[in-house]
Amino acid sequence: MQVRISRTLCRLPNGTLVEADSPEAIAAGGSCAGPLPSNRVENADSASSTGAEISVQALLSEGFTVTFAAGTMDAKFDSFTNSEDGDLSGADLPNAPDFTAAASGQYDWDIGPGNAFVRLEATHRSGVATRLGDVTATTFPQITDDFTLFNLYAGYSWENQSLNLAVNNVFEEDYIVGIESFAPSAVALTHPTFVMLRWTSDFSL
Numbered sequence: 001m002q003v004r005i006s007r008t009l010c011r012l013p014n015g016t017l018v019e020a021d022s023p024e025a026i027a028a029g030g031s032c033a034g035p036l037p038s039n040r041v042e043n044a045d046s047a048s049s050t051g052a053e054i055s056v057q058a059l060l061s062e063g064f065t066v067t068f069a070a071g072t073m074d075a076k077f078d079s080f081t082n083s084e085d086g087d088l089s090g091a092d093l094p095n096a097p098d099f100t101a102a103a104s105g106q107y108d109w110d111i112g113p114g115n116a117f118v119r120l121e122a123t124h125r126s127g128v129a130t131r132l133g134d135v136t137a138t139t140f141p142q143i144t145d146d147f148t149l150f151n152l153y154a155g156y157s158w159e160n161q162s163l164n165l166a167v168n169n170v171f172e173e174d175y176i177v178g179i180e181s182f183a184p185s186a187v188a189l190t191h192p193t194f195v196m197l198r199w200t201s202d203f204s205l
Helices: 023-031
Strands: 002-011 017-019 033-043 046-061 062-078 099-109 114-125 147-158 162-168 194-201
Touching: 017 023
Parallel strands: none
Antiparallel strands: 002 017, 002 033, 046 062, 062 099, 099 114, 114 147, 147 162, 162 194
16 A cells, blocks of 8 residues: 655754654754655555445435435554554554544425525544554544534525525534644644635526
8 A cells, every 4th residue: 555655854964854843853953954845655565444334315305305424434554564653553544534424404495486495514524644654643633633514505596597605614613634744733724614605697508
């Protein structure tokens, strides 16, 4: 299995490259030149994943549809003894959440000359390590927190026109999807509530 390694290095006065947050780099202080990004591909001996997924869709009443999906996964390095981060055999794969889930409810109805809908969606993801060097960690920020997002959509279509409203991250949940690879510290990327209104006209014959 090929894995991508992203590190931030600095060069000591003697020319040695070390991790930017290593004790050697901290001790060198301003004489440690950097930060220097280091990106490459490394080969793991073997990896495997097993899991299960279920999805359900139901029409509860005329125009009202609900969906639910959930998945669980166990993805690990079976053998990775030659990693620069030591023996990672048995460690979880990066960006492989143990649990994911999604649910939605949508109501459609006719109004005037067109059709309207409103839909609420929720998605959940358990925490993951986003970098290879963090797969043996157990705490934030090396392991991202679990998060749940809610999105709201509504629209009205008539003839060749459609008007749609989208509200992403309704409750303004703060979450991160990874750690900045070009700095020795974590950078939390917030995702505020985003509202978009779109009007579309179809002039095709």
